[in-house]
Each structure stands twice: as C-alpha cells, then as structure tokens.
Amino acid sequence: MRPIKNSYTLLGAGLLLLGTALSLVSSFILESTPLTALGISTFILGTICVSLARTRPNISPEASIILLETGIENTAAIVEELGLNSSAIYIPSSATKEGGNAVIPINPKINVQIRDKIPKRLITKYGNADDDIGVMVSTTGTACLRILRTKPGSTTSEIEAAITSLVSGTLDIADNARINIADGRAVVEIMNPRLKYRDTKFYQCVGSPLASIVATLVCEALDKPLIIETEKWGKSKAVIKLRIMD
Amino acid sequence: MLLFTLTTVLMAAYGQTRLDLYFTIYLIETRALTEIYVYLNPKARRGLNLVTGVLFIGFVYIVVFEIYKILYG
Numbered sequence: 001m002r003p004i005k006n007s008y009t010l011l012g013a014g015l016l017l018l019g020t021a022l023s024l025v026s027s028f029i030l031e032s033t034p035l036t037a038l039g040i041s042t043f044i045l046g047t048i049c050v051s052l053a054r055t056r057p058n059i060s061p062e063a064s065i066i067l068l069e070t071g072i073e074n075t076a077a078i079v080e081e082l083g084l085n086s087s088a089i090y091i092p093s094s095a096t097k098e099g100g101n102a103v104i105p106i107n108p109k110i111n112v113q114i115r116d117k118i119p120k121r122l123i124t125k126y127g128n129a130d131d132d133i134g135v136m137v138s139t140t141g142t143a144c145l146r147i148l149r150t151k152p153g154s155t156t157s158e159i160e161a162a163i164t165s166l167v168s169g170t171l172d173i174a175d176n177a178r179i180n181i182a183d184g185r186a187v188v189e190i191m192n193p194r195l196k197y198r199d200t201k202f203y204q205c206v207g208s209p210l211a212s213i214v215a216t217l218v219c220e221a222l223d224k225p226l227i228i229e230t231e232k233w234g235k236s237k238a239v240i241k242l243r244i245m246d
Numbered sequence: 247m248l249l250f251t252l253t254t255v256l257m258a259a260y261g262q263t264r265l266d267l268y269f270t271i272y273l274i275e276t277r278a279l280t281e282i283y284v285y286l287n288p289k290a291r292r293g294l295n296l297v298t299g300v301l302f303i304g305f306v307y308i309v310v311f312e313i314y315k316i317l318y319g
Contacts, residue, residue: 033258033262033263033264033265033268034254034257034258034262034268036265037254037257037258037265037268037269037272038250038251038254040265040268040269040272041250041251041253041254041268041272042250044250044272044276044297044301045247045250047297047300048276048294048297051290051293051294051296051297052290052293052294054289054293
C-alpha cells in the first residue's frame with residue numbers, strides 16, 4: 001500500500017475516523033445528541049479535507065518560482081542584449097496563431113497600425129510601415145490564457161470576473177481585481193498582489209508578470225492590441241494602466 | 247471547523263435534541279461557505295460540490311423520513 005504523503009488526505013482520514021467513532025459511541029453508548037452531532041460535523045470536515053486534498057498542486061511553489069524566474073531571466077537577457085527599451089505591444093490571438101504574445105518594437109513609435117495577421121516568429125513585422133519590426137515574446141499571460149477554458153467576454157464586468165477568477169481563484173496571486181475602461185484606456189486595480197514588482201528594464205518593457213497576465217486577458221477580451229502604460233505598486237494594491245490601440 | 251463547533255455548542259446550550267436539525271444546519275453552512283468561495287480552483291469546487299451533493303442526499307432522506315412519519319404515524 002502506498003504511504004499517504006498528502007497532509008490534507010491524512011488530516012481528512014483522521015477526521016473521518018474520529019467523526020465516525022465519536023458519532024457511533026455518542027449515539028449508542030452515551031446516547032447524547034449534541035456529541036453525535038459533533039461527530040457528524042467532524043465527519044463532514046473530514047470529507048471536505050479529503051476532497052480538497054486532490055486539488056493540491058503537483059509541484060511546490062518553490063519549484064514554480066524557479067521555472068518562472070528562469071523564463072523571465074532568459075527573455076530579459078534577449079531584451080537587454082538587443083538594447084530594446086520600448087513598451088511591448090500585447091497582441092490578441094486573432095492576429096497571431098496563439099494569444100498572449102507581445103511584440104517589443106525595435107523602433108519605438110507612438111501611433112502604430114497593427115497588421116491583421118502577424119507571423120509568429122522571434123523577429124516579426126507587426127505593422128504596415130517598413131520599420132515596424134519587433135521581437136515577439138511569450139509572456140506569463142500566454143500560459144494563463146491556456147488555463148482559461150473560454151475567451152473572456154468584452155464587457156467590463158466580464159473582464160473583471162475573468163481577471164478575478166484567474167488571479168484570485170486559479171493562481172491565488174491576489175485577492176481580487178477591479179477594472180475601469182474609458183477613453184481608450186483601461187485601469188486595473190489588483191488588491192493585495194502576492195507577486196512582487198522589480199524595477200528592472202525587462203519589467204519596464206514587457207511589464208511585471210501580474211501586469212502581463214492582466215494585459216493579456218484585457219487584450220484577448222477586447223480583441224485589440226494594447227500597451228502597459230504604467231504600473232504603480234502600493235502596499236495593498238497594484239494599479240495597472242493599459243492603453244488600448246485600434 | 248470553528249463554525250461547526252460553535253453551531254453544535256449553541257444548539258446544545260439551547261437544549262436541541264433533534265439530530266436531523268443539526269444535520270440540516272451543517273448542510274446549510276457547508277453550502278454557504280462553498281458559495282462564498284466562488285473563485286475557488288475548479289477542482290476544489292468540484293470536490294466541494296460532490297460533498298454538498300452527498301450531504302443533500304442525506305437531507306432528502308431526512309425529509310422523506312419525516313413525511314413518512316407524518317403520513318403513517
């Protein structure tokens with residue numbers, strides 16, 4: 001028999017056993033209804049623990065951090081080596097084969113007309129002008145889009161629900177999110193973010209992992225390219241401003 | 247755990263001796279707590295929905311038993 005390693009399962013099994021024993025003893029020997037009820041409640045807690053045990057991640061948070069930081073460092077090395085310093089443009093999946101990609105323009109421009117179909121290559125042409133060439137990178141948002149089963153809706157409430165569901169429920173990296181979209185800009189507030197912001201060139205270019213996830217979701221929901229304008233990180237809130245492009 | 251224990255203590259303090267009432271209150275609390283954590287991981291939600299489903303079957307049994315007692319004495 002395989003030893004039980006999951007602590008939730010062990011706890012659940014213990015509570016199930018204790019609850020059963022307490023219920024039976026209280027019901028037939030002690031003849032006490034409150035103690036029998038306590039046994040039943042312990043049994044219910046045991047079943048909840050056992051059912052939640054299956055949801056524990058297969059790899060530890062430390063292993064996840066190692067994988068995340070390795071990926072970020074590799075991309076950061078490319079960005080620094082090429083001397084890129086413009087803000088990445090997040091592209092919706094309708095323009096590339098896979099959503100969540102961002103293009104870092106080699107020549108920064110203010111107004112850019114994004115092409116309908118952008119080839120998915122490292123060095124790619126993203127606009128109609130001859131010098132609209134950039135480096136296409138996958139972001140943390142790319143992986144997060146695969147977790148979402150359906151494309152988020154385009155209304156503010158649907159986008160807010162999708163972001164909250166992802167960052168609070170699935171990833172558990174923040175408490176919740178609020179979004180306000182007006183005048184071609186989206187302002188997203190993330191409450192109690194648990195990922196830290198680092199003031200590095202890469203984060204200024206592509207955005208922090210949290211901003212990248214938010215930008216990817218908003219981009220996909222609105223089906224429009226966008227840029228992360230600013231990120232402001234406070235003690236309990238991160239405010240991410242996105243500029244939506246046509 | 248705290249909620250269940252508190253409920254049991256309060257109902258015992260009020261001298262409640264009906265086991266089905268305890269069970270019904272536990273079911274309501276389990277369901278309410280599950281619904282509060284709406285943004286749970288989908289696997290967790292499925293697991294908790296299964297537990298609530300099983301408890302609901304117990305509740306249905308209690309209701310059917312009470313109806314039987316009323317109808318047939």
